Amino acid sequence: MEEEKTESTIKTSGATTPLLLSVPEARKKLGGISKWSLYQLINSRQLESIRIGRRRLIPQIALESFINQRSREDNA
Template identity: 55%
Template sequence: MTTATAELLTVPEVMARLKLGRSAVYDLIRSRRLVSIRIGRSRRIPADALRDFILHAVEEAA
């Protein structure tokens, strides 16, 4: 992953992709299970971090 090509997702976009509520997404961020960055007052989640989270969750469930 390079910084120039990294796609950054908003919390509402992650909510839609995971079919979770806002507080659940922030709980994942707070517990460091989902990596995020701050840009000013905004929170962004790299698309690669979301993919890694999903893959790890699937592995845990198997």
């Protein structure tokens, strides 16, 4: 799989994935959970986020890690 990295996206086999997701984008990727639930995950440090200016952003890799961790816990 060929990857081309830019400042804000990763291009993998023709598809471009942003490195950072907004709160609405992250909510959508987590199955449409509520904004409150997402902030609970962030505040409890279960989901990593960063702040740039006034924006709260979730790294794509942190979202993938969270999903993988939850998947392992549910299958244990």
